[in-house]
Amino acid sequence: MARRALILVEGHPRGNGLRYVQAAQRLGLTPITLSADPVRYDYLAAEKLEAIRVDTDNLDALIHECSRLRATYDIAGITGFAGDDESVSATVGKLCRHFDLPGPNPASIERCCDKFVQRQLLAEAGVAVPAYRLAADATEAERSAAEIGPPVILKPALGSGSCGVRLCRNIDEVTEHTTYLLGGKHIWRSSPRILVEEFAQGPYYCAEIMGNEVLGISAAEFGRPPHFVFRECTFPAALTDDEYERIADVSLSCLRALGLGWGPTCIELRWTKRGPVVIEVNPRLAGSPTPQLVQLAYGVDLITEHIKLVIGDEWDLRRTHSQTAAARFLIPDRDGILDWIDGDSRAAVVPGVAEVKLYIEPKSPFVRKGDYRDWIGHLVAASPSSAGTEAILQRGVDLIDWSITPFPTLGE
Structure with missing residues (x-):
């Protein structure tokens, strides 16, 4: 009998990739990664996992590779990772359709990944979103910002991980950031289009959804503006019943407006003077360490349950306990050479600390x-109360230290 395989399109170097591989193995599946550059994912070599180099932007090439694998394996399901290119999610949907496997609707994913189209569909459905405009150059961006009224957010219409996203407090900053985005430093995966939108101010929340069920809502804090780099994330958020219901209702309205509702979705919102305003709908599982937070808080393993859905099995989203889990990200305040970083082993044994992970090696x-790449590590902790979890996190963070030597300046 042929071994059952789970095909993973691309991986995730510092996030959920290894967890998907391990969950697949626990379910008796052979994980096989298809990637344009498998070397990016250290865990593939470390775990001696099968990986095949293939152009993952080429649907025909992926179909050919999966057809070849079917001669050896029983392909139970196909999934993948958005990473820094959310088009992967749509590609996975197309592969699933071709091979008649469970998967998301690729057309819905593509509409959702284009943030301008997403905004249009949500607004047409009566979902509260920030005021927005689409700009192709600096003149249009400046005019749009003036119409909306600064401060505004500028972001690529396609993208993820807060890459290229910036708060612009005046027209000069709009011009500066537009010049940066269009000047060749930002990597565009499609024709350059900039979304200019109102800065919706208020606490940030994210609804974690599987299928049409809101599993819970997290809260997060960002580092210093003008960028939006997560500093801390807590699950579940401290909300009143009414606040929870309003965010959940808006989130489910997003699914209906965008034709989603298969598999995982995470919906980012701000609680403003007019209530919950949708910032972004992501047709995928939230990045690491959110799945760990959900598992620590509620006992629901989102990754395992997602794989069950992908292979056509029944999932189980029932909570088995209730705690507060939180993650703190380590973010340096300068550029340079990381001389040393230590204390992670001490932090890992603090009671209540569930994980300490460093992303960068000394030297x-x-x-x-100004995005998720600014993190050099994270700590995760859990306890029965939010105050207890925060105290545990702080004890762990206080044990970790590092030194960065700034790069030499011209003339030194």
């Missing part, structure tokens, strides 16, 4: 990007 160069 490595480090340059802040």
